[in-house]
Amino acid sequence: MKERTLQGALTFLGFVISLMAVFYFAVAYWANLSPWTRLTALLLLGLSLTFLGVYLRDSLIGQPFFNGPRLSWLRPTNVLYLSALFCGIVAEIVFLNMDDVARPVKVLASLVVGVGLVVVVAVRAKKHADVAENK
Amino acid sequence: MRPVVALGASVTCAVLAIALVGLDLAFNVDYRLETRTKDGTWRTWTTSDQQTNYGRFPSMAGCAGRDLRLVVHNGDLWAKDIQVSLDYYGFDGTSAQPVMGTWHLARGETRDVNITIPASAFHSDGTAGKPVGAQVNVNVIVGTNGYLSTCVQQEAPA
Numbered sequence: 001m002k003e004r005t006l007q008g009a010l011t012f013l014g015f016v017i018s019l020m021a022v023f024y025f026a027v028a029y030w031a032n033l034s035p036w037t038r039l040t041a042l043l044l045l046g047l048s049l050t051f052l053g054v055y056l057r058d059s060l061i062g063q064p065f066f067n068g069p070r071l072s073w074l075r076p077t078n079v080l081y082l083s084a085l086f087c088g089i090v091a092e093i094v095f096l097n098m099d100d101v102a103r104p105v106k107v108l109a110s111l112v113v114g115v116g117l118v119v120v121v122a123v124r125a126k127k128h129a130d131v132a133e134n135k
Numbered sequence: 136m137r138p139v140v141a142l143g144a145s146v147t148c149a150v151l152a153i154a155l156v157g158l159d160l161a162f163n164v165d166y167r168l169e170t171r172t173k174d175g176t177w178r179t180w181t182t183s184d185q186q187t188n189y190g191r192f193p194s195m196a197g198c199a200g201r202d203l204r205l206v207v208h209n210g211d212l213w214a215k216d217i218q219v220s221l222d223y224y225g226f227d228g229t230s231a232q233p234v235m236g237t238w239h240l241a242r243g244e245t246r247d248v249n250i251t252i253p254a255s256a257f258h259s260d261g262t263a264g265k266p267v268g269a270q271v272n273v274n275v276i277v278g279t280n281g282y283l284s285t286c287v288q289q290e291a292p293a
Contacts (some may be wrong), residue, residue, distance in 0.1 A: 035214045037159040044152035051145035
């Protein structure tokens with residue numbers, strides 16, 4: 001297992017198969033779950049994938065799957081972050097389709113969460129930039 | 136964030152998600168549809184565990200006049216009550232969907248209902264004739280928007 005490409009291909013395959021298993025489970029049992037369970041499970045799954053990406057970021061597995069400048073973006077952390085992003089988008093779709101929640105509440109909650117995310121990320125990014133500058 | 140903390144948070148979120156989904160699947164609406172066979176015994180025709188198969192639609196000619204028993208239990212985790220209905224649908228191009236019955240069940244309630252498919256089923260004008268095929272549907276409405284439905288695709292037990 002010395003060849004880097006083979007290592008990367010097998011690792012990538014492992015991630016793809018695992019994510020497909022999760023996706024298949026979701027599709028198979030989607031109809032049997034209540035909307036609130038779908039929403040909560042998607043949010044928890046998204047958070048889990050994000051935290052896993054953070055954990056793998058500086059580890060050996062966190063390296064790009066394949067060598068070369070064009071595929072350097074294809075690494076486990078980005079795959080996990082994109083999967084978490086997908087979970088978040090589907091969770092929002094589930095939330096907007098819930099009949100138990102009034103429409104104004106849906107709009108307000110979605111706006112608060114969306115704008116809040118942008119603001120929090122911007123504030124934290126600025127804080128990190130200031131810290132890096134002071135160093 | 137330290138890697139150990141991130142790993143712990145990831146595992147915690149995953150475990151919570153799995154537990155929540157597991158609880159929702161375990162505490163669900165269960166039903167069993169039985170039919171009386173020619174020898175007079177009751178046999179299970181379909182249950183809520185069976186996947187809906189939208190394959191071919193076998194002729195339900197042998198179901199006209201059949202006695203049915205539907206046993207439903209509202210064990211849903213979130214819903215306060217559910218609405219259950221049983222209907223049949225004929226594929227002769229003009230059939231309506233006569234509802235054989237609608238029942239409301241509170242949380243934890245179990246209902247046992249007996250109904251009979253009309254002998255003249257599958258024709259919208261009520262006349263008997265050669266049925267061209269039909270399906271029996273068990274419809275469950277959970278809360279305000281949840282909807283579970285099983286189309287009984289397989290032939291009824293003889």
